[in-house]
Amino acid sequence: MAADVRTVLAAVPNPSAVSSSDAVLAALADAHARRMRAEEEIRLLLAYGRQFVYPHPYTLGELASAAGMSVSGVRTAYGQQDVDKVSAATGLEPVPSEGEDS
Template sequence: MTLDLSGTFPADIHDPHNAQQLLDYLTELRAQRDVIDCQMRRVVAYAREHVKPRPYPLADLAEASGLSISGVRTFYSPDDTALVAPLLDVGGYLACGCDGLQREHTCTNND
């Protein structure tokens, strides 16, 4: 089953003889949400803990992420911060030398 981005259910989800398809689709959507949540936690951890000389403002991150200001404060964990740290050098730039401002970081360790 593939994700239908049009906002409607996949055609085969309506099969009354296979109710498991709806549950499988819901499980697939939850897995996608979990991946996005993980990515968001790491971006917020980077923006709050590793951007120098000042972290991104809580209000800006809250608006961009759909969280409250207090939600931004508690959204990421020390583990998320630790996972982002090896990607950085001491200047706050990614270890590959780019500033990480592009939408998707595509540099590798060999760049």
């Protein structure tokens, strides 16, 4: 599983370098790029934890606690595009879900 997690994280592109003559604007743009990358990493890891871990996917509660989110936030945080990206990165197929409440 650790290798899959590394593969998922490697699928997230590194933010582009920001060039600006203004140090404050450059720092803000850089922080924004890091935040966008972190948000994508979280979406992909949530998708992996719910859709690709077998025989027992992580519960919404476990993922919510680890991500500092609500259960409903985890439920809606990732979409099919994220699932597809994890599948493409790992070569794994999503596991059919039994229910969304677990």
